Amino acid sequence: MDYQDILYERIGPVARISHNRPQKRNAQGRQLLEELDHAVVHADRDPEIRVIVLAGVGDHFSAGHDLKEGVVARPNPTVEERFDYELEHFYDYCLRIYDTSKPTIAQVQGACIAAGFMVANMCDLMVAADDASFSDPTAHTLGAAAVEMLIHPYVLGLRKAKEFLFTGQRLSAMDGLELGMVNRVVPRAQLEAETLQLAERIAAAPPFALRILKRSLNRTREAQGFRTALQAHFDTHQLSHTSFEYNKVREERKKAQASGKTSFGRSDPSG
Numbered sequence: 024m025d026y027q028d029i030l031y032e033r034i035g036p037v038a039r040i041s042h043n044r045p046q047k048r049n050a051q052g053r054q055l056l057e058e059l060d061h062a063v064v065h066a067d068r069d070p071e072i073r074v075i076v077l078a079g080v081g082d083h084f085s086a087g088h089d090l091k092e093g094v095v096a097r098p099n100p101t102v103e104e105r106f107d108y109e110l111e112h113f114y115d116y117c118l119r120i121y122d123t124s125k126p127t128i129a130q131v132q133g134a135c136i137a138a139g140f141m142v143a144n145m146c147d148l149m150v151a152a153d154d155a156s157f158s159d160p161t162a163h164t165l166g167a168a169a170v171e172m173l174i175h176p177y178v179l180g181l182r183k184a185k186e187f188l189f190t191g192q193r194l195s196a197m198d199g200l201e202l203g204m205v206n207r208v209v210p211r212a213q214l215e216a217e218t219l220q221l222a223e224r225i226a227a228a229p230p231f232a233l234r235i236l237k238r239s240l241n242r243t244r245e246a247q248g249f250r251t252a253l254q255a256h257f258d259t260h261q262l263s264h265t266s267f268e269y270n271k272v273r274e275e276r277k278k279a280q281a282s283g284k285t286s287f288g289r290s291d292p293s294g
């Protein structure tokens with residue numbers, strides 16, 4: 024498959040799959056998400072691949088969903104249409120990353136916002152450049168109940184996740200390291216090399232042992248009700264899309280876009 028919006032690289036036993044719309048801060052449009060899902064499944068099935076890296080070309084990992092595309096391509100979705108679209112493209116695709124049989128590493132630089140945060144945190148490990156920053160301002164900017172996957176409590180701890188989501192605050196790479204979300208912070212210039220080094224170190228282990236180890240570690244979360252909680256949040260998130268508040272913010276955004284301004288004067292295309 025020829026990819027347009029992602030870059031697929033095989034580097035020895037490592038597959039590196041990168042968001043590749045740097046001119047749009049790697050905003051995730053439909054094409055990008057479908058290609059990302061295809062590539063993740065492909066890498067997981069490739070017997071030569073031992074570790075999968077998710078990355079972003081350019082200055083940012085990803086600024087989130089491509090909301091501008093959404094307004095044009097899916098202007099007035101019914102509840103059913105939105106539910107089905109988000110279930111497939113946001114929820115199922117994310118879980119497919121989480122459920123890959125091989126270890127995955129998020130390689131993050133620059134902005135990692137909203138859906139970018141959600142996708143990056145589906146990975147098993149995270150290496151961040153010193154310029155990386157994380158946020159999920161969707162309650163503030165969209166009137167939505169966070170993004171579709173409520174992964175935040177699992178990677179930040181519940182108390183910090185509440186602060187993060189209630190305030191829409193930005194966390195630095197070092198904050199992420201202290202909270203245990205980020206495994207390593209490295210200088211921006213060494214991000215690719217350090218991530219590859221970590222991937223190659225992992226790839227040196229016998230692959231079946233790694234696969235069942237990952238299975239076992241993920242099952243620890245399952246025993247705590249991980250998927251039940253994610254499903255419940257997905258439905259709650261859908262409810263927030265139908266709220267008066269959400270629609271009010273959406274109309275304001277449309278007007279702002281029609282008059283040539285980006286969303287709320289913010290440069291973050293997130294959600």
Ligand code: ZN
Nearest residue numbers: 109171260264
């Ligand atoms: Zn949504």
